[in-house]
Amino acid sequence: MTAARTDRTAGTFPDAELAYRAVSSRDPRFDGRVYVGVLSTGIYCRPSCPSRTPLPENCVFHASAAACVSAGFRACRRCRPDAQPGSRDWDLDADLAGRALRLLEQGVADDEGVAGLAARLAVSPRHLHRVLIAQLGASPADLARTRRAQVARMLVEETDLPLSHVAFAAGFRSVRQFNDVMRAHVGAPPSSLRAPRLPSVPAGPPAGARLDGSSLELRLRHRAPFDAGAWLAHVSARAVPGLEEVHGTVVRRVLPGRLGPVLAELDLTDGVVARLVLPSLDGLTSAVGRLRHWADLDADPARVDEVLGDDPFLAPLVAARPGLRVVGTVDAAELALRTVLGQQVSVAGARTLTARLVDALGEISPWGLRAFPTPAAVAAAGEDGLFALGLTRARAAALAGLAAALDGGLDLAPGADRERSRAALAALPGIGPWTVDYIALRALGDPDAFPAHDLVLRKVLGGVSPAEARGRAERWRPWRGYAAQHLWTSLIDRRGDSR
Structure with a gap:
């Protein structure tokens, strides 16, 4: 047992009184933000667990599931706290802990180890360890194991994959490691999580397509x-x-x-x-x-709606569309290139230009659909090649410049340093404030990004200037990106057009 597991009474959530109120009222708004370890049973739960509320003296509160496991608790079999999405609190900050968690969610530690994770963050493994222990009560290795356990549990419960395949798909290095970690998390072997069910037909490629996998x-x-x-x-x-x-x-x-x-x-x-x-x-x-x-x-819609619903202007929009999400992307480079194609044109116009780019440079997949062109392919086409697709000379130059930067290492994925990425984007020719904010919102995943220069947003706000729009948005922090999504969506609801 590690030193972290020798004292389960030292929680990492700073406000125990608030946390216990959430547990006693079974408040689901705190799920993923705080976890309760029950000293009398050795399990940890989410606040909304339907089990009997433990006595206050038997509760210790942690900021992450990994911290609970590190302290020696195992996951509750009723509320399954290890199967819940994590907190978005850390997405609000471009600090070291926030970036580390976003990179862990992308599986960087699985591919590159903790040393590789620290190198991505330009710090030493020792410093990263100190920061995450202080902020979350769990080490980088603990957080990576918890993430693997969450993926493994999903695969065990929802697929018929052999457990050995589950182990390696979830990022474990061996079946023994998989079994040990799962026992630590749920107090039972992985096979106990697999309930009998009727066989399902998995998705597959259309007739005639072949893919080994x-x-x-x-x-x-x-x-x-x-x-x-x-x-x-x-x-x-x-x-x-x-x-x-x-x-x-x-x-x-x-x-x-x-x-x-x-x-x-x-x-x-x-x-x-x-x-x-x-x-x-x-x-x-x-x-x-x-x-x-x-x-x-x-996303944590309860927290977002609570803040935005307090604003008289946004309250009707929030009430009409509870749980509205900010649409992200499956690939940050693709989103950035599509955003440049969509500068100063309508949604339909951007779709037309994107289709030309995909037809010209996108590779055909085994299923007949094309993959979006890589930054290298777009950069290789050059300004003249892109101009030949019907782009203006200025747009072709901006797209070629961005593609070259992406191919050269510009990182716009959620784990990137947001301020550094924004500055690098703004320095590129043809990339203005709207494009930077839009990419920060949808690619970098910054929930507080607000494209104040957007014409649609300014129109919905009454024809205000960018500075006035930014001033109006101050009261919507730290969820200004969700406020922008509500404003755009309100225009969809009225006339079917939006960003």
Whole structure:
């Protein structure tokens, strides 16, 4: 037993009185923000657990599931706190802890180890360890193990994959490590989590397509409510023929993968169900992470709506669309390039220009859909090649410059240093404030980004200037990005057009 496990009474959540009120009232708004370890049973729960409320003296509160496991608690079998999305609190800050958590969610520690994670953050492993222990009560290794355990539990419960395949798909190095970690998390072997069920038919490639790999279906957990209609309306309005397909409540497209393309379907008919065809299970966690970012499934709608609903102007919009998500992306580079294509044109115009780029430079996948062109392919086309697709000379130059920067290492993914990425974007020719803010919102995943120069936002706010729009938005912090999504969506509801 490690030193961290020798004292379970030292919690990492700073306000024990607030935390116990949440537990005693079974308040679901605190799920993912605080976890309660019960000293008398040795388990940890989320605040809304339906079990009998423990006595205050038997409770210790932690800021993360990993901290609970590090302190020696195992997950409750009723409320399953290890299966819940994590807190978005750390997404609000561009600090070291926030960036580390976002990179952990992308599986960086699985691929590169803790040393590789620290190198990405330009700090030593020792310093990173100190910061995460101080902020979350768990080390980078603890957090990485907890993430693997969450992925493994999802696969055990929702697929028929052999447990050995589950272990390696979740990022474990061995079956023994998988068994040890799962026992620490749930107090039982992984096989105990697999309940008998009727066989299901996994998604697969259409007739005639061949791909050596794996097909599976997963239900992606998230906090309710989730406004699926608004998300589908946004994606449908921008769906590029040959790149994306939308059929009712199902969206189908190709994702980039380290080992090859991945076919993905998101079905929003009943919850959020992902159907994937992968060249290897090694790419599963990355594919799921991309889909979660696209649909903003780690959002905490109760917290967002609580802040925005207090504003008289936004209150009716929030009431009309509870659980509205900020539409993200499956690939940060793609989002950035599409944003430049959409500068100063309508949504329909941006879709037309994107379709030309995809037809010219996107590779055909085994399923007939094209993959979005890589930054290297766009950069290789050059300004003249892009101009030949019908872009203006200025837009072609801006797109070529951005593609070259992305190919050269410009990082716009959620784990990037947001301030550094914003500054690098702003320094590129043809990239203005609107483009920087829009990319920060949808690619970098900054929930407080607010494109104050957006003409639609300014119109909905009464024709104000960018400075006035920014001033109005100050009271919406730290969720200004969600406020922008509400304003855009309100225009969709009125006339069917938006950003």
